[in-house]
Amino acid sequence: MRILVVGAGATGGYFGARLHEAGRDVTFLVRPRRAELLRERGLRISGLGQETVVTPNLVTAPDLAGHYDIVLLSVKATTLAQAIEDTAPAVGPRTAVVPFLNGMAHLDTLTKAYGSDVVLGGVVRVITTIGENGEILQLAPLADMTIGEPAGGVSDRVRRIEGVLSEAGFDFAVSPDIQTAMWHKWVFISTLGALNTLVRGSVGEAVDAGAEHLGPQIATEAAGIAEAAGHPMPAQALANVAAFVSRPGSTDTASLYRDLVAGQPTEAEQILGDLTARARAFGVSTPLLDVATASLRVHEQRVARGAV
Structure with a gap:
């Protein structure tokens, strides 16, 4: 499955890098300035006595084309409208959009934009921040991801996605009650x-x-x-x-x-x-x-x- 990670900041960058390391087909949708930095220095995760550097596949919004199987949406709520506009070419009827935003209001916004058959619910927990040179600093060992159907239950598509996102360097779970x-x-x-x-x-x-x-x-x-x-x-x-x-x-x-x-x-x-x-x-x-x-x-x- 092709995975598009929207944003290579502290959260999206961390999980996307781990998926990349695990051999998944990952592309990062980033701003031109961030793309330039990542091409120059690589996507770096530092902290806890370790450092990881990956050479990510990058794309900017004007060059985004073709549908992806999974879109991991890791942006701040203040930039959600722009993210929806930017990711539109990547989202087709069989795409699963998995948002990792705070609160609950974004589910309604995304469902209105893409439809209830596309949007999943998601929760990630990781304690990271961006360093002075654009690297991702991991401040604690905690790193986990949970996804599920907003309406509840465990669907076949969630099980298929589980096979792609699990065993990738962080804890992963499927919830039958993701809204809770x-x-x-x-x-x-x-x-x-x-x-x-x-x-x-x-x-x-x-x-x-x-x-x-x-x-x-x-x-x-x-x-x-x-x-x-x-x-x-x-x-x-x-x-x-x-x-x-x-x-x-x-x-x-x-x-x-x-x-x-x-x-x-x-x-x-x-x-x-x-x-x-x-x-x-x-x-x-x-x-x-x-x-x-x-x-x-x-x-x-x-x-x-x-x-x-």
């Missing part, structure tokens, strides 16, 4: 992002400042929304999130927060704005998430004015 898996990741990423935003620092810095209970309180709010939406988190799963955001010495931050401190646009609306809007619709009280959302909206207004 997506909701549970949303609880995690919104909790971490809101905590970082509220304290303007990492998990460990929040704990050092005496706010060790803040992360678990945010997690409880987010989990309450998931439960109201019909996707309750098991007690142990919620406890794991609470423990993650209250660890002394932890340097963990969400990409949402890293974009904030860099003065860049963030996924504020996709991660927190949409979540708190759903909370209001369900009648769930979320005071901490509301404050974090307002704080990020102030940042977005400043970015729009060029005042950051």
Whole structure:
């Protein structure tokens, strides 16, 4: 199967490189500037005492032609509309588009663009960032991918895709309830992002400042929304999130927060704005998430004015 990875950033680049190493037929759809860098230096993954360099197959949007079997869509929600436009030539009636975006709203957007027979649900977890020279820095061993049918169940096409994406250097799973898996990741990423935003620092810095209970309180709010939406988190799963955001010495931050401190646009609306809007619709009280959302909206207004 031909695989198109849309974006060779911290997440897409990591999983695409692992698939490439495993001998899969992988092409990266990238911007011209990123293509130039990758042609010059290769796609590099560093960290955890290892370094991997692959020579990727690259294509830019004007040169994209022919349908692919699998499109792994790993972009920020703020660039989703452009990604849909760019990938249109690659998507045919037998293509499976697997998005790895935060939140849930992108499923409706992609289904409207490509149809329900094309779009799958997906969740990836990996702690990576882009280094100063464009390399991918892996900050922790965690790396896994889960896919599934948005309507539930396990289809033949998902099983076929499993044969291509599994055993490729990261943990892979098929979920019969991918929307619940997506909701549970949303609880995690919104909790971490809101905590970082509220304290303007990492998990460990929040704990050092005496706010060790803040992360678990945010997690409880987010989990309450998931439960109201019909996707309750098991007690142990919620406890794991609470423990993650209250660890002394932890340097963990969400990409949402890293974009904030860099003065860049963030996924504020996709991660927190949409979540708190759903909370209001369900009648769930979320005071901490509301404050974090307002704080990020102030940042977005400043970015729009060029005042950051």
